[in-house]
Structure formats: structure tokens, C-alpha cells
Amino acid sequence: QVQVTESGGGSAQAGGSLRLSCRLTIPPGSNYCLGWARQVRGEAREGREGVATIDSDGSTTYADSVKGRFTISKGSAGNTLWLQMDSLKPEDAAMYYCVGSPSLSGGYCYSQYITRGAYWGQGTQVTVSS
Numbered sequence: 001q002v003q004v005t006e007s008g009g010g011s012a013q014a015g016g017s018l019r020l021s022c023r024l025t026i027p028p029g030s031n032y033c034l035g036w037a038r039q040v041r042g043e044a045r046e047g048r049e050g051v052a053t054i055d056s057d058g059s060t061t062y063a064d065s066v067k068g069r070f071t072i073s074k075g076s077a078g079n080t081l082w083l084q085m086d087s088l089k090p091e092d093a094a095m096y097y098c099v100g101s102p103s104l105s106g107g108y109c110y111s112q113y114i115t116r117g118a119y120w121g122q123g124t125q126v127t128v129s130s
Contacts, residue, residue: 002025002118002119004098004099004100004120005022005024005122006096006122006123007020007124008020008021009124011126012088012127012128012129013088013128013130014088014129014130015087015088016088016128017085017086017088018088018126019082019083019084020082020085020096020126021080021081021082022034022036022080022081022082022098024080024081024100025079026079026100028077029078030056030078030102031105032056032100032101032102033053033054033055033056033100033101033102033103033104033106033114034053034054034055034074034078034081034099034101035051035053035054035098035099035109036050036052036053036072036083036096036099037050037097037114038092038095039094039095039097040093040094041093041094048115049094049115050063050114050115051066051083051096051111052066052071052072052083053104053109053110053111053113054073054081055105055106056078056105058074063111063112065091066092069085069087069088070085071084071086081098083096088126088128090128090129092126092128093126093127093128094125094126096124096125096126097120097121098120098121099114099121101114101117101119102118
């Protein structure tokens with residue numbers, strides 16, 4: 001069973017930055033689609049939004065709502081993931097989840113699909129004050 005652990009959430013003011021980190025217990029060099037999804041407090045689980053993805057070849061996708069402000073990256077071994085969040089807005093406040101999916105890799109590694117991923121962390125809370 002793959003374990004996923006996020007860290008780095010917290011509070012920031014609008015316009016500020018936060019950096020999220022994630023570690024997955026997958027073998028180095030695995031073909032995984034990795035990504036971040038978020039869920040606004042009080043919304044149903046079905047309302048989770050895919051934020052960004054990075055495939056095993058390094059290709060990235062972003063939700064329109066974060067494009068140009070967030071940057072996803074991963075470590076060379078492919079089992080560490082980061083999300084650099086700049087120019088934060090109050091609407092970015094949510095629980096952020098790191099997601100890993102072997103099945104999405106190689107053709108379906110898009111932000112709108114990452115919520116279908118198989119392996120999820122417990123989430124890390126991001127709060128943005130205006």
C-alpha cells in the first residue's frame with residue numbers, strides 16, 4: 001500500500017506564498033502521475049478540485065484557477081512532490097491533498113483527472129486571509 005504524507009500547510013496573507021511538500025512510498029523511478037487536489041471546507045468530497053499534476057516525464061498541467069501562480073515540481077527520484085503557491089488569494093484556502101496514480105500516467109495525467117487518483121494523503125490545511 002502506498003503511503004502519502006503532506007506537509008507545509010499553514011496561514012498566509014493574500015498575495016503571500018506557501019510551499020507544500022509531499023512524500024510517497026513508491027519506488028524511485030516509478031511511472032506515476034503525481035498531483036495536488038484541494039477541497040474547500042464545508043464542501044462535499046465530490047467537490048474536490050484538481051489543482052496541478054506532474055507526470056513521470058516531467059510534463060505539468062494546472063487548473064485555470066491557479067495557472068501562473070502555482071508551480072508543481074518533483075524530486076529526481078520521483079517520490080517527492082512540491083507545490084509552490086504564490087500570489088495566494090482567499091479563494092485558495094482549502095485542504096490540499098497530495099495524490100499519486102499509476103494508472104493516469106502516460107496519457108491521462110491532467111489536473112481535471114487527478115481526483116480519480118488511487119493514493120491520497122491525509123491533507124494539509126491552507127488558510128489565506130484577506
